[in-house]
Structure formats: structure tokens, C-alpha cells
Amino acid sequence: MKKTLISLLASSAAxxxxxxxxxxxxxxxxxxxxxxxxxENGDIIIRDGRIAEIGADLTAPAGxxxxxxxxxxxxxxxxxxxxxxxxxxIGSQKETxxxxxxxxxxxxxxxxxxxxxxPSSVVIPVNRAEGVTRALSAPSAGDKLFGGRAAxxxxxxxxxxxxxxxxxxxxxxxxxGAARAGDTRMGAWAVLREYLDEARSYHxxxxxxxxxxxxxxxxxxxxxxxxAVIDGQQPLxxxxxxxxxxxxxxxxxxxxxxxxxILGGTEAWRVADELVSANIPVIISGLxxxxxxxxxxxxxxxxxxxLHRAGVKLAFVSDxxxxxxxxxxxxxxxxxxxxxxxxxxxxxxxxxxxxxxxxQLGSLEVGKIADVVIWDGDPLEVTTQPEAVFIAGQQQDxxxxxxxxxxxxxxxxxxxxxxxxxxxx
Numbered sequence: 001m002k003k004t005l006i007s008l009l010a011s012s013a014a015x016x017x018x019x020x021x022x023x024x025x026x027x028x029x030x031x032x033x034x035x036x037x038x039x040e041n042g043d044i045i046i047r048d049g050r051i052a053e054i055g056a057d058l059t060a061p062a063g064x065x066x067x068x069x070x071x072x073x074x075x076x077x078x079x080x081x082x083x084x085x086x087x088x089x090i091g092s093q094k095e096t097x098x099x100x101x102x103x104x105x106x107x108x109x110x111x112x113x114x115x116x117x118x119p120s121s122v123v124i125p126v127n128r129a130e131g132v133t134r135a136l137s138a139p140s141a142g143d144k145l146f147g148g149r150a151a152x153x154x155x156x157x158x159x160x161x162x163x164x165x166x167x168x169x170x171x172x173x174x175x176x177g178a179a180r181a182g183d184t185r186m187g188a189w190a191v192l193r194e195y196l197d198e199a200r201s202y203h204x205x206x207x208x209x210x211x212x213x214x215x216x217x218x219x220x221x222x223x224x225x226x227x228a229v230i231d232g233q234q235p236l237x238x239x240x241x242x243x244x245x246x247x248x249x250x251x252x253x254x255x256x257x258x259x260x261x262i263l264g265g266t267e268a269w270r271v272a273d274e275l276v277s278a279n280i281p282v283i284i285s286g287l288x289x290x291x292x293x294x295x296x297x298x299x300x301x302x303x304x305x306x307l308h309r310a311g312v313k314l315a316f317v318s319d320x321x322x323x324x325x326x327x328x329x330x331x332x333x334x335x336x337x338x339x340x341x342x343x344x345x346x347x348x349x350x351x352x353x354x355x356x357x358x359x360q361l362g363s364l365e366v367g368k369i370a371d372v373v374i375w376d377g378d379p380l381e382v383t384t385q386p387e388a389v390f391i392a393g394q395q396q397d398x399x400x401x402x403x404x405x406x407x408x409x410x411x412x413x414x415x416x417x418x419x420x421x422x423x424x425x
Contacts, residue, residue, distance in 0.1 A: 029069035049393035077133025077371030111148025130324030266296035272310035286329025305337030331380035
């Protein structure tokens with residue numbers, strides 16, 4: 001715990017050098033703090049990368065950069081709770097895809113996002129321009145059950161973008177796990193328990209464990225990496241969908257006393273009360289309606305609303321290249337009965353809580369890191385766009401490859417375009 005806290009303080013909580021001694025005043029906006037009430041005609045004073053003051057009728061400090069946000073909406077930056085941002089550029093091009101190992105690679109849980117995370121990825125500016133300021137960047141499982149250790153990152157594009165290293169471990173179960181373990185769920189759960197038992201045995205006495213004969217199927221580096229999971233200090237993100245598989249996850253948590261997060265959960269609404277009792281958060285798609293496979297046959301657009309009514313902690317996930325669509329997922333969930341305040345919380349504060357960085361991120365409160373977005377309208381509407389995005393108090397460039405391509409080909413009469421792209425007869 002101390003190690004992860006030091007990592008957080010040394011990276012995320014440390015403000016960008018360019019933002020030091022910089023003061024910005026966002027004035028007269030409708031401010032959704034997430035942690036409390038909405039502030040009408042609210043003001044936010046950002047100083048040295050953090051929120052210095054927040055309230056109504058504040059006075060902009062002398063020398064501050066003042067932004068008139070009259071008629072605008074201000075929220076915390078969006079927090080994507082699961083993605084491969086910074087690990088993949090083109091999924092089908094091996095050289096640009098570090099998100100998962102090839103078949104037959106001997107390691108799994110030992111893989112670590114920070115060894116491959118690319119802060120210069122072109123995927124980052126695209127999502128940043130849509131209001132995303134933080135994300136979990138996570139490896140995907142190869143042909144083994146574990147994917148590896150994920151990291152919370154910021155989307156500033158700076159070299160040191162790691163907010164919290166080793167923020168979670170990833171595992172795939174359901175039929176995805178079964179396909180990796182004898183094509184049966186029985187095999188998958190047996191293998192997963194074997195790994196956890198071996199990791200527990202190793203961490204109880206590493207010296208004795210390494211001296212005795214052992215099963216070579218379990219790489220020592222994988223067992224070492226699972227230590228924080230066994231201790232309950234590191235969340236284990238388990239990818240499952242069906243109600244039956246979720247119940248198996250709950251049994252696993254109760255048996256091993258793990259910190260579990262469910263990813264997928266298309267049938268989670270069926271076991272909502274059980275999830276509340278087990279204190280397991282769920283990361284879902286807000287667009288899942290029709291089943292794509294047998295294990296999500298009871299998927300419904302009302303999943304989020306039903307989970308919220310039961311008291312389940314909830315977040316939304318989308319495709320990595322369009323991770324910013326979590327706000328569209330949240331908006332769709334509102335249309336199906338999820339309260340707007342809960343929807344905004346699901347894409348800001350809840351992910352920060354899941355990964356233990358909520359003391360610094362996820363809401364607009366005095367002392368927190370100033371990840372702030374100014375929107376030109378309702379942030380859950382698809383036509384709304386950010387007018388300004390701040391990460392740790394520093395206003396971000398909203399230009400990106402997609403916008404540059406639009407500008408390049410907006411005028412097809414230009415003579416410097418490739419011949420096939422020129423307008424005319």
C-alpha cells in the first residue's frame with residue numbers, strides 16, 4: 001500500500017512543471033462537483049495544478065488567467081476505467097500492438113503496462129480532445145487466464161504520464177477463460193484457484209518455496225506479481241458476463257478475500273443484490289442490449305439503472321480508440337432510468353475510487369488535482385464538445401490527428417493534395 005501511495009504522490013499528485021505558479025480562474029459556470037451539489041454560477045480557482053477554491057461569487061486572483069464560462073457546464077475530467085490506451089495503435093499491426101502477448105508466451109500476471117505504455121500514442125490526443133483526462137491502461141490476456149498489471153495514466157502526453165503503477169491485475173473468465181483451460185469453465189476456475197494457491201504459498205515463505213520441487217507451469221515472476229492481489233491490496237479485474245459466472249466470482253472473492261472488480265457484467269442486473277453484499281463494483285457497456293453470445297443472453301439497456309437502484313458501484317467502458325464514448329454510454333443509461341448525477345459519477349469519481357486514487361482525482365474539491373473540463377452543453381449529449389480541458393491545472397491542446405485530417409481534406413481543390421483526392425471533374 002505504501003509503495004502505491006508513494007507512486008501516486010511522486011507522479012500523479014506532482015503537478016506539471018509548466019503549471020507551477022500558474023493560476024486560472026473559471027468563472028460563472030454550472031459546476032458539477034460530483035462530490036456534492038451542483039453550483040450554479042460557480043467559480044473554480046486553479047493554482048499550482050490543484051483546485052485552490054470552488055464556490056459561487058468568488059473573486060479571480062490578481063494575475064490569474066480568467067475564463068468566462070457563463071452558460072457552460074464544468075465537470076471533472078472523464079476517467080476511463082479500462083482500456084488499452086498507450087498500448088495499441090493499430091490492432092491488426094503487430095508492431096504497434098503491445099496489448100497482449102502472442103500464443104505460447106510463458107508469462108501472464110507478470111506483464112506490466114508501464115513497460116510498454118506510449119505517451120505519444122495518437123490515440124491519446126483523440127480521447128483527450130473529448131474530455132478524457134485519466135484512464136486505466138491494461139494488458140489483455142493472451143492464451144492464459146491473466147493479462148498482467150494495469151496502470152492509471154493521465155492523457156497529457158508528457159513522458160511521465162503514469163499516475164499509479166500496478167493499479168490492478170487483469171484476468172479473463174467466463175467462456176473466454178474456459179477457452180484457455182480445456183474449453184470448460186470447470187477447468188478455468190480450477191486453474192485460477194491453482195494460481196492463487198501457488199501465489200499464496202510462495203508469498204507465505206518465498207525461500208522455502210523456491211527450494212522445494214514445484215510445478216514448472218507456474219512462473220515465479222507470475223507468482224510474485226500476484227502477491228498484491230493475494231493480499232487484497234490490488235484489485236483483480238475479472239472479465240465475466242453471465243449471472244452464473246458472476247456468482248462464481250463472488251464465491252472466489254469470499255474464499256480468497258480478494259478485491260474484485262467485474263468487467264463486462266451484461267447480466268449483472270440479475271445478481272445485483274449479491275454484488276452489493278459482496279461489495280463488488282461493475283464496469284459495463286451502456287450500449288449492450290442484444291446478446292452477442294450465450295453468456296450475455298439477458299443483456300439489457302436497463303442494466304445500469306437496475307444496478308444503481310440496488311446500490312452497485314458502477315462505471316462504463318468503451319472501445320480503446322473511442323474510449324471517450326463512455327459519456328455516450330452514460331447518456332444512454334440516463335435515457336433508460338439512471339439518474340444524471342449517478343451517470344456523471346460513473347465516468348469520473350467511481351473509477352478513481354475503484355483504483356484508490358479518489359483522494360486526488362475524480363471530483364472537483366479543494367486540494368484535489370485540477371483535472372477539469374469546460375463543456376459547451378450537457379456532457380452526456382453526443383453533440384456536446386469540450387471547450388477547454390485541464391490536466392493537473394494545465395490547459396491541454398485539443399488538436400489531434402482526426403481534426404488534422406478533416407482540415408487537410410476540407411478543401412478538395414487544393415493543388416498540393418494527392419491527385420486522387422482533388423476535386424473537380
